[in-house]
Amino acid sequence: MSEVRISAEPRTDFGKGGARRTRRAGKVPAVVYGHGEKPTHISLPGLEFAAVLRKGGANQLINVEVTDGTRVLVIPKDIQRDALRDDIVHADLLIVRRGEKITTDVPISFVGEAEKGGLVVHELTSLSIEAEATQIPESIEVDLEGLAIGSQRYVSEIVVPEGTVILNDGEQAVASVSEPRGEAADEAEGEAAEGETAE
Template sequence: MAVGYELKASPRDRVGKGAARALRREGLIPAVIYGDKKPALPIAIPVKETTVLLHKGGFMTHLGSIEVDGETHRVIAKDYQLDPVRDDLMHVDFLRVASGATLTVEIPVHFLNEEICPGIKRGGVLNVVRHAIEMTVPADAIPDAIEIDLANAQAGDSIHISAVALPKGCKPTITDRDFTIATIAAPAGLKEEAEEGEGEDEGNGED
């Protein structure tokens, strides 16, 4: 199972605000590893290295490897807390990941070929309804992104999940409707042309 990052951690014997402040003075922050039917493991991880990983992107969708006292844990970050004033990283929750497991994660949406999209070239605007899609994915094959090709998208088009080629083994958690991911909003002039055309067709039909 490939991993996107590696961290070294030490076990935490003390918990609470006082212990957390002491850790931060040493350049560490509290974290916990839980799940896979094993006891939760409180740990301390380096704040500088972890902050870099957080801002690099993909922290919540890439598998990680954390070494604690010589034992390696395969994990994925499930939650983190920031200081409400300074935005400093304060705490991270990691979920243990067993080989062959499936995970529920939010996968970012990337749009391709915006520069040649016919609808955008005619003055339309890409309106993104969902910047990420919650999906069930194989733990050992988490996609970096869901890619949507706009090369043939026209003004007025809506892009639904059913029209997207999803990576193997990946399924959206919303299954009861064909939800919209994005639309190409038509410019006002194009809308008026379309409405005038419809009006003419109706008039011809009456004759």
């Protein structure tokens, strides 16, 4: 995971009113915490921060440079969005240190095509992993190439980058391939009709 830099300003205007004023100014109110440090309230440039998350995803490593001279390495821990506009209204940022291992969720990227005619069901869309803070993969690839109808791909079959450990149960299904309902129903009806004819 590559790092990005983003500037921030200390925030002293707290409460709902202060947060609203921060957002009206085009900024995102945020809290930086972790490693026993006292939580720090900052404001981030709204459009720039949104672009960082859009490009790097939920585990983007961010170097926050505050105008008071403070610098801190963080990853987004909780992003709150407006339900209607989808704008970011608040961010919790977790302090991380190079070399330390952290636990987080990483999205699954499905590749390859299952057996022709099969209906792929994604049982999971993300995996819980443990990895070094600066080596969190943007996504974990799950290969479905040639997966037969009636088969499943399990967590234990997933190959991950060195240093990454999947915390999900190995016997948990990630994806399954079933027969399309329409075809299954047609076959069942066909078999029933053949049975009636035989009688």
